Amino acid sequence: MNFKEVKERDQEYILPTYKRFDVCIEEGKGATCTGSDGKKYIDFTSGIGVNSLGYSDPEWVKAISEQAARLNHTSNLYYTLPDGELAERLCNKTGYSRVFFGNSGAEANEGAIKTARKYSFDKYGEGRSTIVTLVNSFHGRTITTLTATGQDVFHQYFSPFTGGFRYVEANNILSLAENIDDTVCAVMLEFIQGEGGVVPLEEGFVKALFELCQEKDILVIADEVQTGVGRTGKFLASEHFGVQPDITTLAKGLGGGLPIGAVLVSEKLKDVMGPSSHGSTFGGNPIVCAGANAVMKRVADDNFLREVSAKGDKLRSCLLCCGKVASVTGLGMMLGIELKSGTSGEVAQACLEKGLLILTAKEKVRLLPPLTITDEELKKGLQILWDVLS
Numbered sequence: 001m002n003f004k005e006v007k008e009r010d011q012e013y014i015l016p017t018y019k020r021f022d023v024c025i026e027e028g029k030g031a032t033c034t035g036s037d038g039k040k041y042i043d044f045t046s047g048i049g050v051n052s053l054g055y056s057d058p059e060w061v062k063a064i065s066e067q068a069a070r071l072n073h074t075s076n077l078y079y080t081l082p083d084g085e086l087a088e089r090l091c092n093k094t095g096y097s098r099v100f101f102g103n104s105g106a107e108a109n110e111g112a113i114k115t116a117r118k119y120s121f122d123k124y125g126e127g128r129s130t131i132v133t134l135v136n137s138f139h140g141r142t143i144t145t146l147t148a149t150g151q152d153v154f155h156q157y158f159s160p161f162t163g164g165f166r167y168v169e170a171n172n173i174l175s176l177a178e179n180i181d182d183t184v185c186a187v188m189l190e191f192i193q194g195e196g197g198v199v200p201l202e203e204g205f206v207k208a209l210f211e212l213c214q215e216k217d218i219l220v221i222a223d224e225v226q227t228g229v230g231r232t233g234k235f236l237a238s239e240h241f242g243v244q245p246d247i248t249t250l251a252k253g254l255g256g257g258l259p260i261g262a263v264l265v266s267e268k269l270k271d272v273m274g275p276s277s278h279g280s281t282f283g284g285n286p287i288v289c290a291g292a293n294a295v296m297k298r299v300a301d302d303n304f305l306r307e308v309s310a311k312g313d314k315l316r317s318c319l320l321c322c323g324k325v326a327s328v329t330g331l332g333m334m335l336g337i338e339l340k341s342g343t344s345g346e347v348a349q350a351c352l353e354k355g356l357l358i359l360t361a362k363e364k365v366r367l368l369p370p371l372t373i374t375d376e377e378l379k380k381g382l383q384i385l386w387d388v389l390s
Contacts, residue, residue: 003036021352028055031373031381033357042381043357044369049194049226049334052253052295054370060256060294067290074286076279082289089296093235095244096264100273101284105225105251106140108261111278112188112247113144115265116219117164119272120185123217130183131221134170138195139188139223148188151196171205177212186219186246191237194226197362198329198336206241219269220245225261226334229253230299230371233309233332240331253371256295258288299371308332308371311378315367318382324389329364333373337365339389347388356384 001009006024024036031043031054046052053060067082074080087099100111113131120128133139137150146154147161155161166184168175170193180187187209193199213220222245227237231253234240238248246269250262261283265272282288298304312332319328319337326338339347344360351358359366365385369378 001036006036021349023352030054031370031377039355041352041355041357042377042384044367044381044385045357045359046253046368046370047257048359049231049252049368050255051257052229052231052299052371053256054372055257057256057294057372059298060291063294064258064287064291067287071286073282075281076284080284080286080289082286082293083284086289086292086296089293089300090250090262090264093296093300094248094264096248097267097270098265100263100265100278100280101289102261102263102280103259103282104140104261105223105249106142106145106261107280107283108225108249108251108263109139109145109148109188109221109223110142111261111263112221112223112249113148113186114278115247115263115269115272116186116221118277119219119269122272128183128185129164130166130181130185131164132166132168132176132179132184132187134189134193135167136170136193136196136199137188137190137223138193139190170199171202173205173208173212176209180212180216180218184216184218186221187213188221188223190223190227191241192227192232192330192334194334194366195361197364198334198366200329200331201241203241206243210243219247221247222249224248225251226368227331229295230305230308231332231334231368232330233305233312235300235305237331253299254292254295255288256291258291260285260288260292304371311369311371311373314378315369315382318386322386322389333367333369333371335367336361337367338363339365350388351384354384354388356381356388358385 025033026036027034033041033043090099117129133148133150135150139145139148144162147165150167168179228250246266248264254260316328319325324340326340329336344365347365348358
């Protein structure tokens with residue numbers, strides 16, 4: 001099929017919930033992919049932070065292929081090997097006690113919300129179920145995670161939305177304190193607000209938030225769907241702030257290209273969710289977990305994480321030398337570029353035409369390259385971006 005036929009078929013049969021760029025990606029290797037017309041692109045998106053090891057990493061492909069030939073799926077009524085191995089790796093790396101596996105970031109955040117509310121119900125009874133989230137946050141597209149998202153633009157069309165959420169300004173500890181009352185069971189946050197424009201929280205705010213929540217036995221839920229699994233140069237972004245939330249959610253980069261979500265819980269929460277309190281037919285799927293184990297073997301290594309930080313530093317320093325760049329936000333390989341002129345959408349389109357895939361986040365250009373991107377690929381992509389911005 002030529003591209004015109006591919007596009008027409010897509011538009012006829014698939015719900016138009018995405019505004020696609022005019023390219024069909026057919027294959028990829030490392031941080032380079034190829035369109036149906038044979039044109040090559042440097043990828044600074046990782047499939048929105050998913051392809052942590054890039055396209056078709058040989059070790060990842062080997063792991064999922066061998067697992068697919070051995071056992072593709074069985075229900076969670078039975079024990080399997082890959083999910084247990086992945087759980088052990090995650091808990092040992094992060095210091096959490098137990099983990100629940102689902103299929104996506106939104107599902108992981110739903111699981112975190114349920115865990116927080118059940119903890120509070122078990123300990124304090126009804127009436128203590130409100131979850132405070134931050135203005136400009138993004139937590140998913142299910143009805144509940146849309147409600148948790150602190151952006152009015154998402155609170156349309158699908159009423160009635162789930163109750164029990166309250167919003168406060170990020171980095172405003174007084175506003176947070178004023179909104180903490182006897183109905184609140186948890187505060188949910190992103191250490192870097194990704195979809196909100198790659199906006200990091202201030203360290204002082206984070207420290208004060210944790211102190212306030214600890215004093216009142218209010219749980220802290222960290223949505224690390226985009227920031228986790230090495231994206232910021234640490235395995236978890238919370239490490240940059242010297243804190244450990246009661247619950248951390250992961251997804252995106254953990255699977256390396258296959259759908260997975262994870263809810264990590266602390267020691268005091270490890271027995272909150274019992275049989276029938278939560279579930280997922282595909283959660284902990286053997287093939288997906290085999291791929292995630294291949295990711296963990298690489299990304300959990302401290303030397304690998306130092307390389308991610310170094311690559312992020314190269315990106316940042318180069319971009320800050322460009323006259324059209326006002327500022328660069330974010331950490332590691334999760335960066336947002338504030339432009340002095342033009343729009344992020346225009347830059348993304350111009351980069352596509354020259355052979356570079358990038359993302360946007362509100363008014364900013366957003367970069368989420370594969371963590372394994374080579375220096376050569378990084379240089380090529382930066383040259384294109386520099387040319388477009390200049």
